Amino acid sequence: MKFTQFLKTKGAIGAIFMGIFYAVAMLGIFLPGYSAIxxxxxxxxxxxxxxxxxxxxxxxxxxxxxxxxxxxxxxxxxxxxxxxxxxxxxxxxxxxxxxxxxxxxxxxxxxxxxxxxxxxxxxxxxxxxxxxxxxxxxxxxxxxxxxxxxxxxxxxxxxxxxxxxxxxxxxxxxxxxxxxxxNEMPDGMNNNMLPMFLTMAGYTGAMIGAMQLVGVFKGSRGKASKTRLFCYVQLTALLVAVISSLAGTGIAYLINKPSGSLFFSVLGHQILNYMVCFNFTAILIFLVGEVGMIFNLPILLIQTLANGATLSRDMMYLPYKWMSYISPMYYSVQGYFADLYGSISASPYIWSMILVGAVAMLINIIIVAFIHKPIPVEESSTEADKLKNSTEPTI
Incomplete structure (x- = not known):
């Protein structure tokens, strides 16, 4: 194989495209966003x-x-x-x-x-x-x-x-x-950035999880109904949310040492953050498949500026400000600020996260119900054997 032939392969073309796309996306999102400062x-x-x-x-x-x-x-x-x-x-x-x-x-x-x-x-x-x-x-x-x-x-x-x-x-x-x-914070940049890092850890894991679990959903079509497979996807995501949130919260407490009385509050917040971000990022993957990840990553980059950890909403340019209203990251970060360091209740931000997650899940249900074509469910070997045995004549 010649080098020119290698360059024409699907993998090489994809690598070239992704390298150019994300260089343009990252610089095109971050540089204008940070120019607000x-x-x-x-x-x-x-x-x-x-x-x-x-x-x-x-x-x-x-x-x-x-x-x-x-x-x-x-x-x-x-x-x-x-x-x-x-x-x-x-x-x-x-x-x-x-x-x-x-x-x-x-x-x-x-x-x-x-x-x-x-x-x-x-x-x-x-x-x-x-x-x-x-x-x-x-x-x-x-x-x-x-x-x-x-x-x-x-x-x-x-x-x-x-x-x-x-x-x-x-x-x-x-x-x-x-x-x-x-509401003074403890010394250390790790404390200032903890709300953002907790949120991004959950968001990134949820985005990768959405790609993998939706892939399993599509690969398992015909083995179970769409409804059952969709429920399996959500239950698996919840299981991952609990396990990953326990790990993430544990590391946060090991390094930052926040108040022990907040442990279950932070843990619950992180589990909710994962599930909301999972359904938010799964929309494009349910809609267009793995290609949806190409769009999910720029959306993630926009939210790193629109989440309010670095810039307040008043300082943001309009595209970032608009994103902050529909972004699960914004409400998660602000909820963490209120819970970890603030003197106000985090409830308004938690309810806003729940609303974003509920709308995202509803959109996913609509996509699965009306866009994914129904496939006849194959009978398992056990069920087929039972059916065969029941129809055999007895002597």
């Missing part, structure tokens, strides 16, 4: 809550609206409501100007503090980007208030020497930007 940071919603009745509070609130690089800024919300929205990741930052801000600035008795509150139980890019913004703003305000305090003090030229140190301290501490973090 930091370009789309201005799309993050924040709230500025001014409880100060004095002039300084209003001025600071106005300056913050002009200086902060965000387009969605809520100002007509209470601090309690804003913090609640922050816990649900409906806001990325809450800036709170306290009641005594102007009073403290004017008297110079104590440092004037503004609270910048962020939620760490969410997309990693959001918390890191917000921290950078807060640092820049605090540096500007610290310089501004130090200058204002210095001007007020220097107007009094007859300052006794014994008060010089105290006045210098007032200038230095005239403004304090207090960064408050809720």
């Amino acid at each position: 930091p370009g789309n940071i201005d799309k993050l919603p924040i709230a500025i809550v001014n409880d100060d009745a004095g002039e300084y509070g209003a001025k600071i609130a106005d300056q913050l609206q002009k200086k902060l690089p965000f387009k969605k800024i809520e100002t007509d919300v209470t601090n309690k409501k804003a913090l609640k929205d922050l816990e649900h990741n409906d806001l990325a930052l809450v800036v709170h100007i306290p009641k005594t801000f102007s009073k403290n600035v004017q008297k110079g008795e104590t440092p004037s503090s503004i609270d910048f509150t962020i939620n760490e139980a969410g997309a990693t890019t959001v918390s890191s980007s917000i921290n950078s913004v807060i640092t820049a703003i605090n540096n500007q305000f610290s310089t501004q208030f130090s200058q204002q305090t210095a001007q007020g003090i220097l107007m009094n030229v007859n300052v006794p020497k014994e008060q010089a140190a105290e006045l210098a301290k007032k200038i230095e501490t005239s403004y304090v930007g207090n960064v408050v973090k809720i």
Whole structure:
């Protein structure tokens, strides 16, 4: 066989096609998706809550609206409501100007503090980007208030020497930007990425499992009815879900050591994640066979950006945002954030996963019922022997 003949074989052509296809798919999905960082940071919603009745509070609130690089800024919300929205990741930052801000600035008795509150139980890019913004703003305000305090003090030229140190301290501490973090995560990138890694482990295993089990389903046609084979596929997937989830959860606890009280919650979440992802990825395989894997992998790549572990939904470009609404990975990741690190219930995300899984299973049932042609069921040798024996004449 010549090399040119080898290149014309089905396997060689498939390898060439897949190499080009996935290079284009991966770079074409990841590069545009990640270009949203930091370009789309201005799309993050924040709230500025001014409880100060004095002039300084209003001025600071106005300056913050002009200086902060965000387009969605809520100002007509209470601090309690804003913090609640922050816990649900409906806001990325809450800036709170306290009641005594102007009073403290004017008297110079104590440092004037503004609270910048962020939620760490969410997309990693959001918390890191917000921290950078807060640092820049605090540096500007610290310089501004130090200058204002210095001007007020220097107007009094007859300052006794014994008060010089105290006045210098007032200038230095005239403004304090207090960064408050809720739902803090343990140190280590492995903790930040645990929700995504747990979800992807289940999704990838389910996608490969769907290809293999649907292949068995098609190869077993004629040996049992479509309904029975479909039930076998689902029962086998459930068995794999339990075994693989036990292994995955065990490794997560061995390395990350989350709270022991969450073990069964994480295990149940992982089993559900596998089953939902199994039916989600099985749709294309039931529909077009193994060729469906060509499309399943780009869909997986899109979801690695659309799952909300790195980017919040507000920062995503439209194709990724649309995918996040139908993606089982998005709801799984957000559910893990809430369960492992958050202070809110994971139930809304769990129910959303169940809905996605139920719709996916219904689509698979429709495909099997109406697209897969019925094949007569062959009688097993045992059943044939029984039938033969029952029809033989007795002597």
